[in-house]
Amino acid sequence: MTLWTSAEAAAATGGRATTAWSASGVSIDTRTLNPGDLFVALTDVRDGHEFVVQALERGAAAALVSHVPEGVQEDAPLLVVGDVLAGLQALGQAGRARMRGRVVGVTGSVGKTSTKEMLLAMCADQGRTHASVASYNNHWGVPLTLARMPADTEFAIIEIGMNHPGEIAPLAKMAQPHVALITTVAAAHLEAFNDITGIAVEKASILEGVVPNGIAVLNADVETSAILMAKARDCKLRDISFGEHGYDFQLKKAVVQGETTVVQAQMGMEPLLFKLSTPGRHFAMNALGALAVMAALRADMALAVASIGRWRPYKGRGQRERICLDPVDTRLTLDLIDDSYNANPTSMGAALEVLGAAEVQNDIGRVSKGRRIAYLGDMKELGPDEIALHAGIAHLDAVKEIDVIHCIGPLMRSLWDLLPEARRGEWFETSADALPRLKRHLDSGDVVLAKGSLSMKLGLIVDAIRKMGHAPLDVE
Structure with a gap:
């Protein structure tokens, strides 16, 4: 299905189409670009014009650019505008208007x-x-x-x-x-x-x-x-x-x-x-x-x-899954709550409430008692009160229902220092530092939460826990 023709896109953006083309989608990333997409050469960490050749080789219908990039053939399908971001905004406004x-x-x-x-x-x-x-x-x-x-x-x-x-x-x-x-x-x-x-x-x-x-x-x-x-x-x-x-x-x-x-x-x-x-x-x-x-x-x-009633949380935002730790004995599992995408005091409290209410499984692991375990990373962009806001988590009612809290990052040190010794796990500078200890920390029957701001990379912990899992063997 055609989403934009060259004539429509040129009229929307005030740009110049070098040739006639039609696009079925819009992309800003060559890694996820589909054949037929209009590639938008935005400038962010890198200048998107550096990837125009690659986008066209991968089947892009055309590229939205502010100049003809080096290495692009003279007859390449382009939409040339004064500013790429402004061009994308104009295209978006036209999409809304129609x-x-x-x-x-x-x-x-x-x-x-x-x-x-x-x-x-x-x-x-x-x-x-x-x-x-x-x-x-x-x-x-x-x-x-x-x-x-x-x-x-x-x-x-x-x-x-x-x-x-x-x-x-x-x-x-x-x-x-x-x-x-x-x-x-x-x-x-x-x-x-x-x-x-x-x-x-x-x-x-x-x-x-x-x-x-x-x-x-x-x-x-x-x-x-x-x-x-x-x-x-x-x-x-x-x-x-x-x-x-x-x-x-x-x-x-x-x-x-x-x-x-x-x-x-x-x-x-x-x-x-x-x-x-x-x-x-x-x-x-x-x-x-x-x-x-x-x-x-x-x-x-x-x-x-x-x-x-059929909706389930998006990846990294409270998604819950069961990890099978033994390919033969499928009773040996732990539950993972992946909330690793973002964090602030309100969402942290909500996630801890979910963990605190989670049902563990007893008498199936080496510890025998299933535990509620949290890996909590720094919450970023909280301003001058950031240390107090991290420390305040220690006083939430949900914390009383959690067996072990491991803390990650310099700001979370303020929480770790206030935790009761019985609930205080380990403190790590980074998520990567925690990885070698996961198998010692976790056991069958546990429910595990990973939450922190995206830059704290709690996703590393989530991925490592997933890799502890095994597909059940088909045993006769």
Whole structure:
């Protein structure tokens, strides 16, 4: 299917097509490029123009460039623009302008990607749906998502993030959502903001991009909810609130039962009961916000509830899996909770609650008693209070339910120093330093959590634990 012709892309960007071409996708990375994609030569760590030859050799339909790169043939299919990022943004705006479906914008300090994936699961069962890939939510991720959007899309889910003030509003105005969801406001990226109020103001700026007569879906439980609701009024939007204090979608109870979460809520005057195929109260809150969005879209709510029951967390964001440690005795397993993609105090607390409620298996390992074990890495971008915020984890109620906590990174040393000796595991400078000790730390029957900011590379620990596993042998 043709996504962009050379004529359409040139008209959208004001660029010059060197020859006629048609593209079926848009890519910024030659490693994941599919034949037929338009390759966008963005400049980031390296200049994307260095990879244009490679992209064309791999079957790219054309390349979006600001100049003809060295080594590119004279008759190569190119779209030449003054600035590549501006060209991508213009292409994204054109993609949004031609789409006649409904657009949802999602932001929040915690839960953006998980909630976006929930909405994708629900909307995909009700129409042609397009959504952000992974966490493509920044100054190039949002326009890339819009540029990739087929014209006949019925539902689009656009994730919008930020690292600094003033980032969200321009992206929201580009996406022009009909419904905007703010999952929560919490201590994240505090290096760039004075306090939580500043974060709330920035998150609320997504509402500036909502189309006239659109809807704001807002978390009523956050301490800055008044800021969010005031912004909705200023933007002349109808607001729908969710949470324990939600007027429209009220959370009554979330009960974790093994690997599921049973949620009792109220949708207006109607009871709302649904089940998630993953444990976690925070997932229940995200799901309630997502269901509020579906109501705002006037979707089939019965079908939406059924769809969300099949959703599972995205890789690195609370995904749970069972690792078989013995190829013959398949009883010898441990459970791994992969939450290694990101971390801030709020999401760390939520992950520890999940671990604290997890069911271990006894009498199957060398230790005999299954344990709840955490590997916690530094939480980055928390500003001047970062040490206190790390130390504060020691006082969370969930910590009392965890048997061993291993800490990774200089900031996590402040937590490690405060842990009771009975729960204090080892401290490591880096995730790589912890790898040689994993087999000694872990045993059959354990449940293991790995969580930290992405730069702390807790994914190394996750991968190493996975490699401890064996495929069961087919023994007669």
